[in-house]
Structure formats: C-alpha cells, structure tokens
Amino acid sequence: MKSNSDKKPAVFQPLGNGAYHYNYNIVERTEKDSETGESRTVYDYDTVKVWDKPEYEKLVKAVIREEIDETKEFSYVNDYNAAVLGIIDDETEADAAKTAYKEYLAFVVEVKQQVKADLEEAGY
Numbered sequence: 210m211k212s213n214s215d216k217k218p219a220v221f222q223p224l225g226n227g228a229y230h231y232n233y234n235i236v237e238r239t240e241k242d243s244e245t246g247e248s249r250t251v252y253d254y255d256t257v258k259v260w261d262k263p264e265y266e267k268l269v270k271a272v273i274r275e276e277i278d279e280t281k282e283f284s285y286v287n288d289y290n291a292a293v294l295g296i297i298d299d300e301t302e303a304d305a306a307k308t309a310y311k312e313y314l315a316f317v318v319e320v321k322q323q324v325k326a327d328l329e330e331a332g333y
Contacts, residue, residue: 268324
C-alpha cells in the first residue's frame, strides 16, 4: 500500500493488536503548500501489515506479495522454463520471458537485502 506522511515513519510500527506495519522504500521529498506557498517535508513510502513480531520470512513474503501475486510469479517461472527448454518458438518471446524472470529474481534479491538491513537496523 502506498502511504504518505508529514512525519518520517518508523520502519516497524506496532499497531497494538499484535500486528505491525512494515514501512519501506521511505523517500523524503519537499512539497509546496498550495495555499501558503511554503515548503514542507513529506515522506512517501510503501506499507505492508504483518502479524506477530516482524520476522525475515514473513516480511519478505509480504513485500513480494504486495508487488507480485502468486499467479504472476508462476507465470515468470513457467515462461522462463518454456524459453529455456525451447518450447517457445519465437526468439523474441523467449528473450522477453528470460528477461522478465531475471528482473523478477533481481527484485526478490533486492527485497531480501532491504528486509535484512531493516531488521538489523531496528534490532529485530
């Protein structure tokens, strides 16, 4: 979920009911107030909700599922395998399938690195 705040959000925000918001991709930007013309700092970020204590596997899964559903993920894998096995005849399609899968894998690695760094920084 895309979120916005005028205060920098905590990376892990307890909700008080056993759930936490994991706020990631936090970007600070300056925005001008349309009425006063004054500049102010705002924060744009993504948020996922997890239950119980934030843990690596839960957070990685939540972030990936926020961006890519299981059907799309299986599609990347199946299309890649079809391309590698020569089932996709069209070379352009095969190359596109391989590229999409590589991009998906790069995204997963990036998510894992970000979650690990956030957990370490927060002391979890």
